[in-house]
Amino acid sequence: MKNEKKFLVNSMLGSLARWLRIIGYDTVYWIGEDKDLLEKASLENRIILTKDKNLYYQAIKNNMKAILIKSNDIISIFKQLVLEIGINVKINFEKTRCPLCNSLLILNKNSIRKVWHCPSCGKKYWIGKHWKEINRKINLIKEGVKNEKYEVIIRRRKNIS
Numbered sequence: 001m002k003n004e005k006k007f008l009v010n011s012m013l014g015s016l017a018r019w020l021r022i023i024g025y026d027t028v029y030w031i032g033e034d035k036d037l038l039e040k041a042s043l044e045n046r047i048i049l050t051k052d053k054n055l056y057y058q059a060i061k062n063n064m065k066a067i068l069i070k071s072n073d074i075i076s077i078f079k080q081l082v083l084e085i086g087i088n089v090k091i092n093f094e095k096t097r098c099p100l101c102n103s104l105l106i107l108n109k110n111s112i113r114k115v116w117h118c119p120s121c122g123k124k125y126w127i128g129k130h131w132k133e134i135n136r137k138i139n140l141i142k143e144g145v146k147n148e149k150y151e152v153i154i155r156r157r158k159n160i161s
């Protein structure tokens with residue numbers, strides 16, 4: 001994969017970490033000292049996503065990529081990520097990762113229905129009721145992003161800053 005974005009998400013954003021993994025982004029969830037966090041993100045070339053202003057400014061000062069998350073709502077957060085760094089909100093079965101531990105899931109091709117398993121934590125996943133909910137949310141995110149882009153264009157046209 002060429003230049004795939006990788007993330008490091010800090011505390012308070014656990015749900016964001018799970019969503020990023022589901023849509024296929026390599027995402028570390030980090031709880032610990034800022035110093036260690038910055039070091040890990042730098043070593044692994046990860047974009048830091050945080051609600052912590054101090055951490056955000058430290059990262060920027062060190063010439064690292066970081067995004068200050070503004071909202072608590074997952075759909076608004078995704079809107080921000082799409083608009084600011086152009087992440088791709090869609091499920092790719094080849095790239096989907098375990099929401100719990102970030103390992104690439106393996107598709108079990110012998111089963112009648114599609115079943116994925118996680119080679120690290122052993123959890124199994126399949127397309128069930130839960131799947132509908134995931135798809136519904138992904139569509140909401142896409143819809144939201146579309147509307148947001150439209151609003152930006154309108155604002156520009158009207159020349160309102």
Ligand SMILES: [Zn+2]
Nearest residue numbers: 098101118121
């Ligand atoms: Zn796992």
